[in-house]
Structure formats: C-alpha cells, structure tokens
Amino acid sequence: MKISINRLKQYISLTESPEEIAALLTRSGLEVEGVEEFVSVSGGLEGIVIGEVLTCEKHPDADKLSITTVDIGLETPSQIVCGASNVAAGQKVVVATVGAKLFPTNGEPFEIKKAKIRGQASEGMICAEDEIGIGTSHAGIMVLDTVLPNGTPAKEYFEVSEDHVLEIGLTPNRADAASHLGVARDLKALLRRSICLPAEKDLTKEVTGPSISVEVQDAKDCPRYAGVVVTDLKVASSPQWLQNFLRSIGLEPINNVVDITNFILHDLGQPLHAFDLEKISDGKIIVGKLPKDTPFVTLDEKERKLSGEELMICDPNGGMCIAGIFGGKGSGVSDQTTSIFLESAYFSPDVIRKGSQFHGLKTDASFRFERGTDPNMPVYALKRAVALLQEIAGGKVASELIDVYPNPVQEFVVEVEYAHVNRLIGKKIEPSEVKSILESLDIRVENETQTGFTAIVKPYRVDVIREADIIEEILRIHGFHQVELSEKLSTDFLADHPVKDLNKLQYRLTEMLAGLGYYELITNSLTKPVYAEKSGFLDVAQNVEIFNKLSEDLGVMRQSLLFSGLEVMSHNINRKQTDLRAFEFGTVYHKVASGYKEGRRLAIFHSGNRSAESWIEPAKPFAFADLFSTVERVLERLNIEVGSMEVVESAPFAYGLILKLGEKEIGRLGLVDDKMLKLAEVRQDVWFAELDWDLLAKKASGLKKYQEISRFPEVRRDLSLVIDKTVTYDQVKVVAEKAGGKLLRKIGVFDVYQGDKIEAGKKAYALSFILQDQENTLTDKVIDKTMSKLIEAFQQQVGAVIRS
Template sequence: MLISLDWLKQLIQINKPAAEVGELLTGAGLEVESIHTFEAVQGGLAGIVIGEVLTCERHPDADRLSITTVDIGAEAPANIVCGAPNVAAGQKVVVATVNSMLYPSGGEPFKIKKSKIRGAASEGMICAEDEIGLGTSHAGIMVLDTDLPNGTPAAGYFGLSSDEVFEIGLTPNRADAASHYGVARDLQALLKVPAQLPDVSAFAVANTSRSIAVEVENVEACPRYAGVTVSGLKVGPSPEWLQKRLRAIGLSPINNVVDVTNFVLHELGQPLHAFDADKITGDKIVVKNLAEGSTFVTLDGVERKLKAADLMICNAAEPMAIGGVFGGKESGVSEETTSIFIESAYFSPDTVRRTGQTHSLKTDASFRFERGTDPNMVLYALKRAALLVQEVAGGEVASEIVDVYPNPIDNTNLSLSIDRTHRLIGKEIGAERIREIITDLGIEVTAETETHLELSVPPFKVDVKREADVVEEVLRIYGFNNIEVSEHMSASFLASFPKPNPEEITQTILNYIADNGFREIITNSITNSRYYNEAEQESLVLVLNYNSEDLDALRQTLVYSGLEVLRRNINRRQKDLKMFELGKTYELAEGKHKESTKLVLFMTGNSSAESWKQPTAKVAFHDLAGLVQNVLTKLNAGNFTVQPLPENRLMRQGIAYTKNDTVIAQIGLLETSVTKQVEVKEQVWYAELNWDYLLKKYRSNLVAEELPKFPEVRRDLSLVLDKQVTFDQVKQIALRTERKLLQDVNVFDVYEGDKIEAGKKAYAISFTLLDKQQTLTDKVIDSTMNRLMQQLEKQLGAFIRK
C-alpha cells in the first residue's frame, strides 16, 4: 500500500520529516518497507533554473544558431549557444545548467556538459518544454512571464514540488488503515494532533430530475447500499492536482470521473463505482444474485460465468457490475457520458472474498471490501465524491441520496480491565494514558470506574472484538520499544502449554534425520491428478479454479512431489540422493475433507560416496530401515509390531510398523510403474511415517532414575527358522515370555545359503538380562534362557543350535 506524505498533510498537520514519520508508523504496526521520492516530472527539474537572456547574436559560422549570454543567478552570465528561432534578448527562459540531467519527453536522458558548438563555448542549454519533460512541443524555447529572480529553481515556478511516498506492508488485521485517512487516524494518536476530514457541507441537491430507485434483495451480502446522481457533467482529463495525487501512489489517471472514485477510495478507504446513468435501464438498481451459469462481461472485456453466490448490481433488465469486485463493460463511464450514478456501499467481506477467488479477480475495491470497510463512511464518501465530480467535471446533483440500510451495524461494546491491560502490556502506564490512547484512536469510552473502562468500538475497527484486541491497540500506540526489558528474564503465560511441545519434538527429529545426511525438501501440495488411478481419483480433493492443468488437485501422497525433486536432481547428474519432507496430504472420505501430516524419506543411488577405503554399494532396504527404527525409538513409540508390507500400488519388498492396529510407518521399494510416471529410472527406497499419530501418542520417557547397581548379562542363541519368520516375531515372543529381566533383544547376524536347508535362514540373536535388585545367578540365567528357547521352538518351530 502506497501512502503520500503530501496527501496526509491535507488530513493532519505533520511537521516531521518523512523518515521520522515512517519510524512512528512502523512502531505502531504499519510497517514502512520503504520511502521513495515521487517527482511529477522525472528528475524533478534538478539543476534547471529561470534565467534572463542578456544578449543574443547570430553565430558567425551557423545561420540557425545564436550566441547568447544568460543571467542564471551566478557571479557571471553563462555563455550558451541556442538553436531556437524565437530566442531574443530580454526574455525570461528556462535554463539547464552544467551537470544537470534532462529527461525529455519520448527521448533518452542526457547530461548537460560544457562544450563548443561550431567553435563557440556553451555552458548550458535554454530549453523547450519537451526537452524538460513538461510537454511535447518543440516549436521553440519556453518564454516565461515572471518577475522571479534569476537563478530561481524552475520546479518552484511550475509547481513541481516532489512528494515522499511510504510503501506500507499492510497486515490483514489493519483494514482500518487501508487509506490515507486511516493512516492519519494512527498519526492522530501518535502525534496528539487531530485528523480532519475534508468539509462536505457544500453538498446540495440541485434538482431531482434523474432519480434512480434502489432495491436490495440480498441484505446479508449487501447490508448497506447508497447512491446519488450527478447530471450535466463533461468527461475528460483530470486537473493536474488530481493526476499528481494518483500518480504519486502508482495509479494511472483515466478520466475525471473515474479518477475521483479512485481518489476517494485511497483517501477514505471507501470504494465507489460510477455508472453511466443513461445505461441504467428502468432508472432502477437491483442488488441481487443471478442464476448459476449466467454470463457477464466485465470491464476487461472477459465474459465470465457467474456462480449463484455472486452478488450482482443490476438494472431493471441486466447486470451491470459484480458487487464490490469489478464493473461491467457496458455500463461504465465513457467520453459520451453526461450523467452518472455514484454507488457507495458496504458489502459483506465473505461474499466479496468468495467471488474474487472464484473469478481470480483482485481489485483495489475488493482488497478493502474483503477485509472489512466502515459502513459509517458510506454517505460521507458519497458526498465527497459528488462534490469532487462537480469540481473537476461540472454538473449538478440531480437526485436525493438514496440509502438502503435496513439493519444498521452497531458498535462493539467491550469492558477493559486496567489491571489486566497493565499485565498484558508488561508495564503500568496509567489509566489516564490508556484512556487517552483509546479515545485518540476513535474508540468511545461510555463509562469508567477505577478498575474498568466500558468501551464502544466503531465498526471501522474491524479486528477489535475482544479485550485483548484493545490492549494491542494501546500497546502499539504506546510503543513496543517503550516497554523495558526486566533484569530477570521471565514471563507469565496467558495459558498453559502442552508438554511435550510438538514443535520441539518435530524439530528434534528433523535435525536428527538431517544429521544423518538427508536433505530436507519442501514441495507443492498441489499436484497433477493424472498421477492417480481411477479408484484413487474418487477421493481426490480437486482445485476448482486452477491456473495450470498440471496442478489441479491436492496431493494424496508425498511420493510424486518427492519423485519430481529426485528427477530434477538426477537429470543434473546428482544421483546419490537422500531426501526427506514433512508435509500434508489430503483426501475426500465420506463426503468430508481429511488432512494428514506425513514424514517421508527417499533414498536412491549409492549409500556412500566412492572411496579408496571401501567400494560403493547401492542403497538397500536396511539403509533406510535402520534410520526409521531409530526415529521411532526417539519418538518413544514403544512396542510396535513389524509386519510384511500390505499390498498397495506404490511399494513392494517392504515392511509396515503397526501399533494398536494402526500403521505408524512403512518402508519399501517404490514400484517401477510409479517411478516411471515421473520419469525416474533408478530404484527408489521410500519410507512414510504417520506423523499425526506419532505426535499424538508421544510420551516423554525422560524419567530420572538411579543407575543400575548390578551388572547386566548377555546370552546368544543361533536359531534356524523358516524364511518367512521375521526378527520382530522372535523379539515379541521373547519380550512376552520374560517381562522382568529381559532388557534388549538384538540380531547381529543373518545367514541364508547352501549350508542350511532350502527355505530356511539362520539368525544369531543376543539377549540382554538385568535384575535391578540383585546380581543374576547362573541358575536364574539358565532358567530364563530355557524358557525362551522352549517358546521359540513351540511358537516358531525354531531349531536351536546348542
């Protein structure tokens, strides 16, 4: 948002430099991102002065040149060679002095230097209007009628003073400051100087010859609609002052009527629209919704299909504008327009936001309406616009103001505790200072006691709905920098925070994965629906007004967006890749949208870089499984079951970790058919963790306990088992058999080969035993190991090498 300092000065008295004003606004929550100088003419006529031609003689070697001496207010006159046919002694002229820059109309800028022209010295340039960017005429030099002293800057003579413009990063909660008057209201509280609205008392109805009736059918979408007719005007270019105001904030002037509506919008924050009154069929405006699929051509010439929820401004026969968003091509103001109907309304933010997003339309009007405008500004803005139109385009008010406002929007009533305000601010600033700031911001104090203020908050304070919001208003005007930091860094929290903290847990795990050589990726949650098969597409969440056919649905899995990143890297000869992402997936289930968070990991290429010490090896299942298991351990996932990977379209040769019948993680090799969809030819190992479940079930195990006083004992067993038996099955049986002494079960060797029966494999497994109360005896150890062997033989058919 651009705010002109000169424009602000018309609303509030400001004597501070722009940089200081910028600091005040930033401190009050209106962050000034930059301040730039606006010049009505490029270069601001710097170095260009008024001079007087003292002598003028023909150049001896050029018939079309004259040698002049010009008084430019310096110690000695300047010698200047001039080619203009109308130059003569005694003239007041515009002179570009040496080292000044000229920005001609339609030409390239150039610098004035001392030179010799046909042997005669020239120390400047007497200018025509096109040579300094003031117009297009090159018929001769500009001859001025002025008594100003020689050497006076030309910018002052032409009234081309520069302006300082603030670029403000307006946050969504500050809709009240989306105008020059809104910013002036903040400065009123900061500077203790009253902000003044322009006087509209001169508004008067000349006649009622062009009355336009108004009917609002949808009062929820349009709580207030007002308008007035101005007749007998002439559409044309705006006066210079109005064009300058608009150009200063980056707008291009269009014509005097449209420029007035834009001017009032940026001055007061109230969007307006001007209709050609002669194109309002039946002299009636109806605010209503049209049937789904109705067509309407907007000002940009685009035919749009309307939704049933779109609010339309219609005449008695057809639509003329999309309410609060965009005007129509057929009803706009043109050079032939002689009567206009000025619309000033308050539209529901939800309605405008929905329509703007549906049609991908963003305008200055919709920007303000969808954040919330001031319903109490509607009539004032209408009178202000009517007076300005009469000033710049002529005409007279030819109707009474029509104002349809069946359900007035009331102020918000709040009670503010002085003590709680001090506590939230972190400093006692006094009840009187609190009251002063509140009233300076336009909030009325209706009653007060020693401990509380009863407040009436006007609707232009869109975001002030609670006591805490009022405290924020007080604090930003008082100044965050004025709150001293305590010697003892402490804080009182407004609410208890859950422990453990999910954000801290997440960051710890992500850091751990990154420390193991994985690189984090962040991919687009919008993907291509063609990645999914027919059955999957039934549960896809589709994007309604997508900008690209390749980005038309919300992803159901992070597989494809991750593969796209792998493809990009592989195509650039980066083939040994380890990547991870924490992201959301979306699906439509039983008519409801479901959102889930997943942590996924990808591995492809070699597991380690080439080295003379060891050969390279392709990434294998256990490279990824080991990391996943460590992550589950760090998350204190507890006892989980390892099962073969359920049949699915994405992965094979993998496992699933389950707990309480819920899959908490799965690892596998991505199917070739899946990788080929994204043009990845290499094998890709993939892991996916159910992050929502793991965070929800997380329990901290950081319990301080005494170190064991007695030694632990390790015993190893060699088991021959059927190939389909997993280590997890062995581990679960062991833990169920011995719950007290068994601390850990680990496999340290696996053998499959011709030295054992076909269809068999051998596990070498270690069992760690510990009794925290006493030293384990051989008798207890042997008894425990015998029970373990019996259960493994019984439940798994294990052959134990003794």
C-alpha cells in the first residue's frame, strides 16, 4: 500500500522527515518497507527556466537555424542556437540551461552543455514539450502565455509535483489503516496532534433527475447501502493535482469520474462505484443474489458464471456489478456518460471474501471490503465525492441522498482491568497515560474505577474487540521500545511445544548409521574391574560395584562403552571377520560423592579395511578421516555445529580429538592405544569415538537452515603453506574463516606433506579456497584482495611460509 506524504499533510501537521515518519509508523505496527521520491515529471525540470527571446536572427551558415539571445534572469542574456521554425523575438519560452539534464518523452536522458553549432556559441536549449518530458509534440518550441518573471523555474509554471511515498506492508488485521486517513489517525495518536477532516457538506438537490429507488434484499450481507444521482457531468481528464496524486501511489489516471472514486478509496478507505444512469433499467437498484451459473460479463469483458453466493448489484433486467469486487461491462461509465448513480456501501467482509476467492478477482475495493471497512463512512465519503464531481466535472445533484441502514452497526464494548494491562505489557503504565493513548485513538473511556474501565471502540476498528486488543493498542502507541527487559527474561507461549522424543531421535541416527554399513551392538552393562584398574583413564573410585556378583568378570558397571565394544571386536577378529564397523547406544555408570550417576553415550568403532581388496584397487585400511567423517554425519543429522576441537594424546587414545560445544565436551575420537587393545585382546588397530548422547539429544534441533543458491559463479584459489607440525588444521581453518569473511564459502585440504624436502619440525598443507559472492560476480581485484588478506593472516597468526 502506497501512502503520499503530501496527502497526509492535508490531514495532520507534519514537520518530521519522511524517514522519521517511516520509523515512527513501523515502530507502531505499520511496517514501512520503503520510502520513495516521486516527481510528476522525470528529473523535476531541474535547471529548466522560463525565458524571453530578445532577438532572433538567421544563422549565417545554416538556413534552418536561428541565433537568439534569451533573457533567463541573469545579468547578461544567453546566446542560444535554435532549430525550431516557430522561434521569434518577444516570445516567452522554456529554456534548458547549461548543466541541466533533460528526460525526453522518447529516448535517453542527456545533459545540456556549452557548444558551438556551425561556428556559433550556444549556451542552452529552447525546448519543445517532448524534449522535457511533459508531452509528445515536437512541432516546435513551446511558446508560453505567462507573466512570470524571466528565470522562474519551469517547475513552478508546470506545477511539477514533488512528493515522498511510503510503501507500507499492511497486515490483515489493520484494515482501518488501508487509507491516508487511517495512517493519519495513527500519526495523530503517535504525535498527539490534532487531525483535520474536511467538513461534511449537505447535498442539496440542484436539479430534478430520473427517480431512483433501492431495494436491499439481503441486509445481512449489505447492512448499509447509500447512493445519489449526479447529472450534467462532463467526462474528461482530471486536473493535474488529482493525476499527480494517483500517479504517486501507483495508479494511472483514467477520467475525472473514475479518478474521483479512486481518490476517495485511497484517501478515506471507502470504495465507491459509479453506474451510468441511463443503463439502469426502470430506475431501480436491487441488492441481492442471482441464481447459480448465471452468466455475467465484467468490465474486463470476461463472461463469468456466478456461484449464487456472491452479492450482486442488479436492476430489474439482471446483474450490473459483483458487489464490492468488480463492475459489469453493461453499466460502466464511458466518455459519453453524462449522468451517474454513485454508490457507497458497507458490505459484509465474509460475502466479499467468498466472492473474490471464487472468481479469482482481487481489486482495491475487495481488498478493503473483505477486511472490514467503516460502516459509518459511506455517507461522508459519498458527500466528499459529490463535492469533487461538482468542482471537477460540473456535476449537479439530481436526487435525494439514499441511505438504507436499517440496523446500524454497534460500537464494541470492552471491559479492561489495569492489572491485566500492566501484566501483559510487562510495565506499569499510569491510568492517565492509558486514557490519553486510547482517546488519541478515538477509543472512549467510560465507567472508570481504580481497577479498570470500559472501552468503547468505533466499529471501523474491526481488530479491537477484546481486552488483549485494547492492551495491544496501548502498547504500540506507548512504544515497544519503552518496555525495559528484565535481567531474568521469561515469556509465555501461546502454542504447545512438543517434548523431544529421544527414542525417535535415536532411531533416526540408527537408520542413518545402518544405511552407511554399520552394525548395531547391544552389549552388557556389567564389565571387568580390571579395565578401570589398568587402563589409566578410568577412575577406580568411580566403579559401581555389584553386591551379588555372578563372577569377577561381571563385577562392576561400565564407565565407558570402549571395552564392551572392544570385546565384540576381538570376538569377530578371532573368527576371521576383520573388517568391522559398528555402533552402540548404551549407558555408562559412575559413583560420585552424592550417590550414583548414569548417562547415555553413542560409541562408534572402525577396524580393519574400509574397502575390500579387488582387481580395481588394493584394500584400504580405515583412517582417522573415516571416523571423523562419520561423526560429522551424526552431528549434521542432529543440526549441531562443533564449536572447537582440541588434540588429545592421552589414554585411551594414541592420538585423537576432543570435540566441544562452547565449554562443554561433546565427545572424543581417535586411534585406540595399544595398551587398551591388549587389555581386550584385540590384535589389530581400532578407531573409536564416544559421544555424549544426553548432551547431543538436548542440543539437537529439527530445524534446517536453508539459503538461496547464488546466481553468481564460485571461484577456486589454492595456497601451499609451510607451518609448524604443532599447528592444527582447525587453527588454520579458524584463521581462514575470519580473514576470508563472507566471500569464503569453503576451505579444504587436498595434500599434506612431511618429509626431507622441507625443514625439520615443519609440514606443508595444500589448501583450496572456494570464493563466492551472493550478490555480484567476483572480479580479479576482489579475489586478489581476499587472497592477500588470507596470506597475511596465515603469515602473522600461524607463522606460515607461502610456497610458490
């Protein structure tokens, strides 16, 4: 919805800038999505003035050119070479001065410069109407009939309109704000300024026209129907101010009658419809419904079959208009129309919404009617429109004003308690301030007590019918930004949030791991005490001992899933099943000072070869990257991103990594130390990961993050770094992500070298960098700048040497 600042100023005094007004409205719930400048003539005729031709002589070297001197309000006249045949001394003309930029009706804009034309200096240009974009004629220069002084800006003569237009993303509940008056009402409350409405004029019958009668057959769907006959109209173009207003809000002017109805709709929010009076049979309007499948031709010349549920405006011969939605071809206003019946009504939102959806017709009128218009506006809007028809189109009132309104729509009565106001807002607002805000919104406060009051809401506020709605109105005018956040912020939820089903979450991962070729283990929670005694990483004091032991081998509860899994590995390896990948969800147990503690863990095991020997390639043993890749897949499935990683070289690992999320440890993974393998009698390498399943389940999210695929190509650049062996890839990655910024989409390692060709204690990383901009195609300059930042960061932060 577009709102003109100039038009708002007709209702309320505004000294604030358009940007300040936009911020104010957005803060109160009318979200301004943009502020645009509007000029009725492209370029605003900047640098174009009124001038007077003082002299005019033929060009000595060109028969079709004239040399003129023109007074444009400067100390000395300007010499201008002109090619128009109608130029003559004594004329008032339009002059584009040097430096002015012209926006012709046809063609590209161009700038006026000092020039020599056939050897004669020319300081400007005397213009035809198409050259400055105000018309299409190029028959000659414009000759003006004006007494304006020379040098007067042409924008004053042509009444160029300049405006700022707000683009408001109107939410469905704010039907009351679907007009300039509606927005002005909000500004009135926000700024605490008065609003000025044009006085309502009485419609005095000027002439006697054809009699007209109205029969409303369905008062439920049409609670109010008003109209009047206007004759002696001259259908023509609208005055410039009206055309400028319509263009500023994105509408094209049609003729003065239609333009006035569009003006009233966008100004007051009240749709009107004009019927050609001569096309209304027997002078009778019938508001009702027609049978299903009745054919009806609308203004767009399409024949539509009626549903039988839409409200129709008819005469005795049949339908003339789908009420509140679209007019009919047979009754519309044309250039030959001289008399009209002007309709202004209040229709039920439900019937308009159904009709609009059934026919797939969305119009400015239906947009407002189906959300709820003001039932008290039809007569006022009708009188405003008739006044404009009299002023602009020469119309005369030829009938009494008809107003069928048998059951007036009542105001909403809402009981409000101050305690509820303060509770829902989260801040105490003084009763005097509450009353002031509501009265500024035209909501009356009655029956005041110390604990509450009765709010009387006008029916145009269709969204304010409950106590919570009143409180929302108070808050949005008081200002969301004025409600301080407490140190212990809490909130109430309107909707239930389902508790995570841990069994479903576990099953989801079980399916994934099984699909990757893993076997699930289910092992005994009882284990050997010797594992804690000799492993070096389990605390004997934390062993949970069994009082009635079946055997010493099953004497304690396990503290880790490692050894129960290694026993399975050993069992299979001893039976020549050496290529193993498995996982287990299991519980671990610890004795602590306060009693006993247990927790769920996810263990993953690799051993042997990742792929069997074949004629295509030799057998490939499992490596750390295989285990890390599987752990990444698990975390990705749970939508968890690792915060940081640390190298670990202590039991039970020969080497490995600790994964962290903030300060909390997610888990550990790596190559199992030989000492652990001997304890479990395993005779080949085992890769092991143990993850804290309780923590993972708590942090898991069902929400996926998506982003639009860039339309612009990605670019790859490679670097080779020589760094200390102690520097991890994770350190390198963190440096790269920070230095590469938003352009760095991905970083990878495609080669690692450690050998005699580089210095002892060093290693070489060959890194690939994928760069991509979401909004532009990357240029060599931008790419080189990004790579320079990366190189500098590697050199300074990890002591890297760049290999060429």
